[in-house]
Amino acid sequence: MGRSPCCEKAHTNKGAWTKEEDNKLVSYIRSHGEGCWRSLPKAAGLLRCGKSCRLRWINYLRPDLKRGNFTEEEDEVIIKLHSLIGNKWSLIAGRLPGRTDNEIKNYWNTHIRRKLLNKGIDPATHRPINEPPTTTTTNPPSLHDPITPTITTTTTTTTTATISFAPPKLEDNPGLIIKVGTIELGKCKQEKLEGDGGKVGALKVGQHEETKCLDLSLELRISPPSHSHQGDKKPSTKPSILMNGWGRLVCGSNNLGMNGGGECVGVVGYDFLGHI
DNA sequence: AAGCTCACCAACCGCGGTGAT
DNA sequence: AATCACCGCGGTTGGTGAGCT
Known part of the structure; x- marks a missing residue:
């Protein structure tokens, strides 16, 4: 019935990753490639669950990650995409090479939100905060009618x-x-x-x-x-x-x-x- | 120097979709 | 067909360091 569990939670480490764990994960993925997170921890000699390994790799260890501050252009892209698709961080990250969804999400919550609020823009709606919630011009089109x-x-x-x-x-x-x-x-x-x-x-x-x-x-x-x-x-x-x-x-x-x-x-x- | 607050961000948690059994 | 683990995602939490009093 179903699959076997990917890892026994009782025997996995949690919390911050050590340098040694990072090295193990990186060297394993370098030689075997990404994927198969279920079997990776055991194969790589890590006492972590696959989910944790995946997260660590994607958000921190991947070699193509761009470190450092976000540029103004990246800010703009994030703001515009967010107003289009909302909190679809992975999709937004897909448009910003070297950035992860987690990084963008954090950056949004700590920087851009405040930046927009300071400008008097509601970060959730991307409309001026003072603007009434519904107007005839900004409502979604009535979807009971053919577009x-x-x-x-x-x-x-x-x-x-x-x-x-x-x-x-x-x-x-x-x-x-x-x-x-x-x-x-x-x-x-x-x-x-x-x-x-x-x-x-x-x-x-x-x-x-x-x-x-x-x-x-x-x-x-x-x-x-x-x-x-x-x-x-x-x-x-x-x-x-x-x-x-x-x-x-x-x-x-x-x-x-x-x-x-x-x-x-x-x-x-x-x-x-x-x-x- | 100590204590406090705030900002940042890595990591965890829980959920939904998908696919293996 | 039913069950349940895996995967990926978004929301949230907690640790840490910087700045201020």
Whole structure:
């Protein structure tokens, strides 16, 4: 029945890692590679559970980790991605080479939150703190209606498109997927994406040409109203949606899907701070 | 110097999804 | 099909050092 336990908790160390443990873990992974965390501790001669080994490696020992302070550019990326996808630290980390989700999470909680609060911005909503909680312009589109994106484009140094939503009828479009393509948050030397835009409900990390290349490929799935919502006894009347921070969607890229061919989808950014 | 507060961050905990048995 | 461990993630905690009184 099921698998055998990965480790006996009674015989595992906890707390801070020693230099010796680090060395064992690093040398084991160097010769055997990552993965198989279940069997790793025993094989590496560590009295740790696999979960702990994985965490130690990913957050601290990995050779490609970038140490040191976050740059202003990284700050911006974190803020913008957070306003798009919320506390999806692993996804945000995927856009910042050398940074871990844990590091970004800590940095958010200790630095950026305060920074935003000082600016009078609610870090949870990315809106001015004084702003009333609901307004007609910043509410999510009504998801009971079909979403009909209207895209207008302007061409400056980058192409910008604003998408607005006409009243949608979700019941006619169960599992509606909005493809929003690539989000450019910085300047790319050359856009380079793999595949067709990534998995549903997940951000796909495009290949980096350079660290400033901050393209982001998204698909959104809007699901019909759920009948079990986070322990709520009442059926939820709201559809679930991946993105938070609704408002105005702004497309911007050098090769917007419309002039680059294919479905637009385009290159979509989010005007959460009013200056993308 | 001692005590206190605060900031930082490594590590732990618990949960949900997935897959092995 | 059912069970349960593994994996990965996000939230939280606790240890440590710096700065202040």
